Amino acid sequence: MENSKNLGINTICTHIGEVKDEQFKGAVSPIYMATSYAFDGVDVKRYPRYLNTPNQEALVKKIAALEKTENALIFGSGMAAVSTTLLAFLHKGDHIVLQQTLYGGTYNFVVEEFDKFGIEYSFTEGLSIKDFEKQIQDNTKVLYIETPSNPLLTITDMKAVSKLAKSKGIVTMIDNTFASPINQTPIDFGIDIMIHSATKYMGGHSDILAGAVAASNEHIDKIWNIAKNLGGSLSDFTVWMLERSLKTLNLRVKRQSKNALKMAKYLAIHPEIYHVYYPGLKGHPNYKLAKKQMKLFGGMLSFELKEGIDAMEFQNQLQLIKPSMSLAGVESTMLSPAQTSHALLSPEERAKQGIKDGLIRFSVGIEETKDLIADIEQAIQKVKK
Structure with missing residues (x-):
């Protein structure tokens, strides 16, 4: 059951992205804890740091279905998801515009690390589309928003931001943690990349640490290319726990x-x-x-x-x-x-x-x-x- 387009949200949460227990026919996904897999005579060369173990591959199908995207990736924390995604699209000499009200960890990552990479950044003065437009430069590659924001619950107009970005060939990213894909799916408003601290609503029980990114195949490939080098993967037991938690997300x-x-x-x-x-x-x-x-x-x-x-x-x-x-x-x-x-x-x-x-x-x-x-x-x- 891989096609989720016509399925209800509770059905997606419960059934999409399961690992089938072909041996014992159990009702829940089995856990594959191996960190070493065969490399010869196999279709996929699996390695945990490459984010492609059986449990990892299954879980991202559920996250992508929830966010209505082609693909997704999972990480060891929300900040691993944020930092890896930003560094996938920003290089020396590039510029990013971020909204003023942001999660403190994201703000701190930008101001503490971007200068070391030669990446330029600007924060908006407000949340109107004019505030974003005012900060855009010729070398701007990304517009980054968070709505609702942490902790003041400000709301950013996703459709307006997306329209502005597309007119200038700029990629849009959103921290969708506070809303979760249950309360909003930003792709419906034209946003390109959705980022989550999966520790929060996706996990939902205060017992796991994880991050997630959902986007098109093209964008996910770009993020994966740096993710395999940065190594922000998570254990398959945590992957299994997250897949279990997502069943009751809605x-x-x-x-x-x-x-x-x-x-x-x-x-x-x-x-x-x-x-x-x-x-x-x-x-x-x-x-x-x-x-x-x-x-x-x-x-x-x-x-x-x-x-x-x-x-x-x-x-x-x-x-x-x-x-x-x-x-x-x-x-x-x-x-x-x-x-x-x-x-x-x-x-x-x-x-x-x-x-x-x-x-x-x-x-x-x-x-x-x-x-x-x-x-x-x-x-x-x-x-x-």
Whole structure:
């Protein structure tokens, strides 16, 4: 069952990209843990670093089907996926335009490493198409966006960015981690390359580290050509775990998205909350655009407590929601971006992106929202006392 075009999303999640158990007819994919394979008399010379073991080859079919692309690759982490993909398309003397609001790891990789490679870069001042157009140079090769963004949930117009890039022969890339392919498929809006921290929604259980890239065969070949040299592969046990996790991706993300909307509405009218960042709120500046691009609005939101309520003390008083790094697990978590995801940025760089020290990022899980609300209420009351 390799043709997924007419299949429903749950069927794709469950069945595409399985490794068939031909020997014992088991219901789940067997794991092939070998790091050494025959090289003579075989159709494929397999080697883990070449990203072509049986489990790796099967898994990318599921990811490509979810993103509606021809092909995909998997990596040892989201940053391995980001860095390998960027270096596949950028060389000495090239230029890239990146949107201003980005995941801190991506921002840090660009500003720390690109000068060493002789790669030029510019960040937009805002998110309008004019902001992107203003930064384009004759040597611009890539436009890089992230929507919704981490951690302020800004929304970028994918169709407008794609149209601008295509008019100038520029490749477009998106970090699609926060939305996941359940809530948006950027290829529908003309984006060329989709990148994921598969640690997050694709993994979904806070127990694996992985990255993924989905694109056309032509673009994947280009990325693979450098991936085999950089060596950012992952073990086949992790590959197997990720394939298992993807089976419930649609079920998990839909529940998390619906929960997040309820929590955003609750927080938006809370007397102790100063501001909520969630594209599903009608007061969000990009609400209409988000509604046009996304099926649901995702399981991530951020908020600021009113002055006098310490953000860290509040998180330490939580009993159900975990103050924890990373995001998108089935369990709800909170963190302070200034101390975690964006800690590598200077205070000035964070301020430029609008990330305040008191900002809290909330990854909403699959729990009952009444229980999450009760936990937030008791934590606020304890801090106020």
